[in-house]
Amino acid sequence: MIFFNGNYVEQAHAEITDRGYQFGDGIYEVVRVYNGQLYTAQEHFERLLRSAAEIQMDAKYSVEEYIEICRQLIEKNQIEMGNIYIQVTRGVAPRNHPFPIPSVEPTILLYAYASARPEKGLKEGVKTITAEDIRWLRCDIKSLNLLGNVLNKQKAVEHGATEAIQIRDGIVTEGASSNVFAIKDGTVYTHPANHLILNGITRLEIKKVCASLNIPFVEEAFESSFLFECDEVFISSTSLEVTPVIQIDDTMISNGTPGKVTQAIQDGFVANIGIQ
Incomplete structure (x- = not known):
């Protein structure tokens, strides 16, 4: 189960004109899960929002909202030891280097997966x-x-x-x-x-x-x-x-x-x- 653009779904597909795919126009984070609990999630999502601000991009959700999404993913995927990957792109728009005008909705993906300690x-x-x-x-x-x-x-x-x-x-x-x-x-x-x-x-x-x-x-x-x-x-x-x-x-x-x-x-x- 993954989180994609506001919904928990089994699978999702990227649009070919997504700016993350075309330009690498996006940001990401990886949050660790230990014993079914998020570790330093607050700090990770504060950094995510900072990265978004630095490239003038809307990350859409607050730190608290992102943390709740992660908790849902841990529960839905029964993750005890693993990671949650978060990716936010500027969204889908006709291919052109400048930011799209008007702005478009960001593409937001989160998914959890099991990963042992090294x-x-x-x-x-x-x-x-x-x-x-x-x-x-x-x-x-x-x-x-x-x-x-x-x-x-x-x-x-x-x-x-x-x-x-x-x-x-x-x-x-x-x-x-x-x-x-x-x-x-x-x-x-x-x-x-x-x-x-x-x-x-x-x-x-x-x-x-x-x-x-x-x-x-x-x-x-x-x-x-x-x-x-x-x-x-x-x-x-x-x-x-x-x-x-x-x-x-x-x-x-x-x-x-x-x-x-x-x-x-x-x-x-x-x-x-x-x-x-």
Whole structure:
């Protein structure tokens, strides 16, 4: 059961002139479900509405209305552990680059699906590669324009890696589908939340965990060379949670095992989501 343009239906079809299909003119979010309950849904939908405002698009529903739709989808699909995908496009209109005049109704899709926690990566850590950040310059908007991310993620897969750590002008920005954190002498470093990265909801939760554990959390740009000099590296996202990085390109990180600071942050994150 999915939610499509105001109705709960078994299936739906996109119009060929939908601007999301023609131009990538839309936004999306992914909300995690743990034990049948939404996690950080308020924050995700606040970000969705911000993304909509940044591209001058109507997301139609309020945060509270989106949350209620998600709760209905969890119940209708009996989701215990999984995700809810949300996509909003500018709508259906004759193909023309400028916004349609008069404006049209947005196309709104939400669907839920089962998805287990990435236990192996969380416990053992993952391999990553570095890649040039070739994305557009408004990465703070969670838009459907993901071709740069897709190409770098594919590059990672072809190298037997989980993620591509992206580098722009020598500076580490974020992963193809994650935020990146480096740890040196007990301090966590990550790129500041500006237009060059997406300010991840899990990233914000990690910042809270670090504060609760008295772990210094520094938001400043750092060069790619720092990745290979630091003590630990980890990546985060809604799906990845707090995943240790044990290899970058051909270099082992933290002797190829998850580091103690990363593990402490993992434990704090898991405590917050109530997973045993």
